[in-house]
Amino acid sequence: MDETYHPRAPAWEVEQWFNTDQAPTLDSLRGKVIVLEAFQMLCPGCVTHGLPQAQRVRQTFPSSKLAVIGLHTVFEHHAAMTPTSLQAFLHEYRITFPVGVDMPGGRDGLPRTMRAYGMQGTPTLILIDAKGRLRQHHFGQVADLALGAEIAELLIEAA
Amino acid sequence: MDETYHPRAPAWEVEQWFNTDQAPTLDSLRGKVIVLEAFQMLCPGCVTHGLPQAQRVRQTFPSSKLAVIGLHTVFEHHAAMTPTSLQAFLHEYRITFPVGVDMPGGRDGLPRTMRAYGMQGTPTLILIDAKGRLRQHHFGQVADLALGAEIAELLIEAA
Amino acid sequence: MDETYHPRAPAWEVEQWFNTDQAPTLDSLRGKVIVLEAFQMLCPGCVTHGLPQAQRVRQTFPSSKLAVIGLHTVFEHHAAMTPTSLQAFLHEYRITFPVGVDMPGGRDGLPRTMRAYGMQGTPTLILIDAKGRLRQHHFGQVADLALGAEIAELLIEAA
Amino acid sequence: MDETYHPRAPAWEVEQWFNTDQAPTLDSLRGKVIVLEAFQMLCPGCVTHGLPQAQRVRQTFPSSKLAVIGLHTVFEHHAAMTPTSLQAFLHEYRITFPVGVDMPGGRDGLPRTMRAYGMQGTPTLILIDAKGRLRQHHFGQVADLALGAEIAELLIEAA
Secondary structure, three states, rough: OOOOOOOOOOOOOOOEEEOOOOOOOOOOOOOOOOEEEEEEEOOHHHHHHHHHHHHHHHHOOOOOOEEEEEOOOOOHHHOOOOOOHHHHHHHHHHOOOEEEEOOOOOHHHOHHHHHHHEEEEEEOEEOOOOOOOEEEEEEEEOOOHHHHHHHHHHHHHHH | OOOOOOOOOOOOOEEEEEEOOOOOOOOOEEEOEEEEEEEOOHHHHHHHOOOHHHHHHHOOOOOEEEEEEEEOOOOOOOHHHHHHHHHHHHHHOOOOOOEEEEEOOOHHHOOOOHHOOOOOOOEEEEEEEEEEEEEEEOOOOOOOOHHHHHHHHHHHHOO | OOOOOOOOOOOEEEEEEOOOOOOOOOOOOOOOEEEEEEOOOOOOOHHHHHHHHHHHHHHHOOOOEEEEEHHHHHHOOOOOOHHHHHHHHHHHHOOOOEEEEEOOOHHOOHHHHHHOOOOOOEEEEEEEEEEEEEEEEOOOOOOOHHHHHHHHHHHHHHH | OOOOOOOEOOOOOEEEEOOOOOOOOOOOOOEEOOOOOOOOOHHHHHHHHHHHHHHHHHOOOOOEEEEEEEEOOOOOOOHHOOOOHHHHHHHHOOOOOOOEEEOOOHHHHHHHHHHOOOOOEEEOEEOOOOOOOOEEEEEEEOOOHHHHHHHHHHHHHHO
């Protein structure tokens, strides 16, 4: 049982969703652990490491208890990474979990959700517990062993 | 909390230990989660997958709460995988956790600990909880994400 | 010395070049062996295998004797793989050899150079000898050992 | 055509051969290009890189024109890497090309062939041309692309 204080995760500001009919929200996912994978489709570290890891997470843990959500946080090359390009990217890389396009318009040219979470770049992996609280924030690579342990801890807490 | 019944792990029968001054036993490790990595030094799957994973486990989790124990379970090519060869192997592959040589003499030519645990081959990874009970038995490859989650579950139980 | 007959490589029809000030042509490259790497920026096999291999070729052989030319042969998801997106892709993946955008308008919706070479998809790697003749056509993956040998054969012929 | 002077490769001094009925010699292989892979069975770089590369060479080039010969050059942990251990190693790693055990007794504790070729360690890959002359000496890793080109050059010379 975790007794320390954890802040609530900021709401997502998304202009368009792919791979889902209904826009997922922190409220609608309450009760599930959330793995939020922030990426850019032209970021090599996301293509090589972050997104394949998010897909492994999706295959390893039951979707009744854990949600994997992608967030396309474009902060450079905006004209190159439009939603149209993203849609083809998701198709070609066979990414089937819901992916939201982060809303432009945050300060410093960052999209709003990226700004609200204080992300430093891509890939960033965020863990949100079943009560909607921020629990882990990984910028860059996190190893599967450590991530598996972190996810399990939140799943057990939620049970 | 785990309420189901789990059998006690069989005691290890070891003829020689490397990388440790005192022979570790299930009793001496009581209170710690144990990752038991059974391998043969000339088994390619052990060299490529099993032993590197055991080393990652050692680096990821605190040794105050989790023990990694290697077990050299030679069931073929006995003259090729003597303790002398094993010692050089451990040195060259920089394996620093304790490794025991499984005692010959089990039925069907299997060494005794391998027989007692019902192992089907190498690599085999066994998880033993802090109370000395058998909790997982993986023959062949297990993915890091799943293993990290299984270890975390046992660590949380023990806490 | 190669005595068999080899057809001339078809001229490239390119609507825009990146990473070069002057449009390379078969004539301007006469005397050099050419590695032509046909790819699509959203093709996972191109990103994982084809383009890294082309970069290794560029680093391994002298540019005075061998030219590496990329060809962006978009035959699907046209709106997703515009020249604007390609430019950002080349920047993010640090591809520095010249890359041409294959001219749309071939039969069956294929771009023109792709059609002229009879390519079946991406990645495709074409070897052109120093006399401008077609010598190898690999669709999918070709191993580095075999490719290194094929390139060396053409370099020796040219010397 | 190569006009420079290349020294003759030293004869191999081997105490035992595996995977062959007749001891291969430089004379018996005259007319073929030879890839000589010097390794130790407990050398991680040999297991990870050198030997798999030698196997790829064997699969890529015709055995009528190119011979792959392994040489077990034990210069440390002698008791751990006996011919008995080597035999099991070759079986488990499915190495099917001829492998000779380098004769002990060179100066400085090095085996004799290793000493004669001036090898600095393992893995070492030596290329010998069809006339029995030394042409390349790689200590450590050599990339497949470069090696493929070097082999092709010697094969073309021999033709």
